Amino acid sequence: MSKKVVAVIFGGKSSEHDISKISATTVMRNLSQDKYRVIPIYITKTGEWKLYDGSVDNIVNGSWEKYAVSCILSPSTEHKGFFRIVGDKIKSIPVDVIFPVLHGKGGEDGSIQGLFEMSGIPYVGCGVLSSAAAMDKAYTKIIASHVGIPQAKHITTYRHELDNMEKILDKTEKKLGYPCFIKPSRAGSSVGVTKAENREQAKKGILLAAENDKTIIIEEYIAGHEVETAVLGNLDIQIAGVGEILAADEFYSYDAKYNNAKSRTVIPAALPAETVEKIRKYAAKIYKALDCRGLSRVDFFVRENGDIIFNEINTMPGFTSISMYPMLFEHEGISTSELVDRLIEAALSGEER
Ligand SMILES: Nc1ncnc2c1ncn2[C@@H]1O[C@H](COP(=O)(O)OP(=O)(O)O)[C@@H](O)[C@H]1O
Ligand SMILES: [Mg+2]
Structure with missing residues (x-):
């Protein structure tokens, strides 16, 4: 039986970039070498796609990043794979399956899953709708x-409503009381999450959450x-x-x-x-x-x-x-x-x- 080619994608633009590197290391170490040939694909913090050829042990320390070469995933079903690009040399890398080990925005929110759907390559995990929702x-x-x-009682508010901050705080106090939890609707790893004990902390928490997403959730403390x-x-x-x-x-x-x-x-x-x-x-x-x-x-x-x-x-x-x-x-x-x-x-x- 020939080995299946698995593209493991990791890193990414989200606040969970570093966690993704650790997760990807675990996944790659656990992919059977008898069954799979792994193609590691790294997305930098600024969103550049790179092909990584080094040892799995060096993924987390990043020592290899300067040697990684450009690569892209073709959205065309004709290629079913990636292109490695060095100067004007382009090499095609067909893959059998994609394993996105990406957390958070751009990796877990349906956007990259849309690209996988276009490419026609099977991929691990949830599809576009379920990832986004x-x-x-x-x-x-x-x-x-x-x-x-x-679920916890909650209020959903939006960045464009924050001119009415006092009203939001009044509603928070009436419906939820303190302490309450405030979080961006789309984040992860507790980034932008606040436990607020009073009105002032709640206001700060709402502004912090709004830095991370346009939609903000205020929840009763459980x-x-x-x-x-x-x-x-x-x-x-x-x-x-x-x-x-x-x-x-x-x-x-x-x-x-x-x-x-x-x-x-x-x-x-x-x-x-x-x-x-x-x-x-x-x-x-x-x-x-x-x-x-x-x-x-x-x-x-x-x-x-x-x-x-x-x-x-x-x-x-x-x-x-x-x-x-x-x-x-x-x-x-x-x-x-x-x-x-x-x-x-x-x-x-x-x-x-
Ligand atoms: N309503 C709540 N009551 C008590 N603790 C909460 C509540 N919401 C969140 N937390 C705490 O904050 C952490 C992060 O919140 P969570 O909703 O899980 O967001 P994230 O996607 O960042 O993990 C949780 O693991 C929990 O410890
Ligand atoms: Mg959580």
Whole structure:
């Protein structure tokens, strides 16, 4: 059997560029060398596409970046692959499947998935609509409420409404009170997220969120456990168990996620069996409602009284050493190399998106 050629795309213009490099390293290390030939494609922070020929071990340190050469993905179905460009020399690189290990804007929001659709090359993960809807928390909330999944009370506001800041703050106090959470609708890794304890902090939080997106969400504060589950597959899905996040900070901030070794994940979460089952059911429900494919991590809060509150869904969850998605499946007896294998199989299954 000839090896399948897999293009792993990583980096990207989003605030999660560096996390993507770590995730891509994990994915590449776990792709079987007997089955796959990997073509690593790097998108720089400014959005240039580069072909990377070096060792997987050097991806994170970036020492190779100056040697990477230009490359582009052809949107034409005639090529089904990339072009390596050096000066006026162009070499075609056909690929069998694309594995985008990109987090956040430009990678997880449907835009690059649109390019994959044009190219006719199968790709891992969610399609255009599901990626875009899951990336946008305000839209995810509309869909989740439509299918009856419990969520935090919230207000959605927009950059163009911020001239009415006092009114927004009045509404926040009337409907949600303090503390409240303020976040950009489309971001990730807690970038632009604020826990506001009073009116002044809320105002600052709204302005900060508005720097990251035109749509801003203000949410009631949910006290309780922060838990996550993982979904794998297209129409026939497998749902992992539930894990808990113990953030070493006031909330699971960027720092608590990636820089604070005291943040911990506990698998399985110490929750009653019926709560776990409910969480898994809600995860399947939102996955289907958003028409997801391949994979997603679905995040919830569980209040002390047992109430489950859906928080968000991530269509390209992290694959770092502390990431919940691969760990939850590891706990199910699915190693990360089997996991990436199954993701590629799902991409190549030919099932409609
Ligand atoms: N309503 C809320 N109540 C309590 N904590 C929250 C709430 N919303 C977010 N958080 C905290 O902020 C973190 C980041 O928010 P989240 O909505 O998950 O955005 P991101 O896409 O950046 O991960 C969460 O992991 C959680 O710790
Ligand atoms: Mg989150």
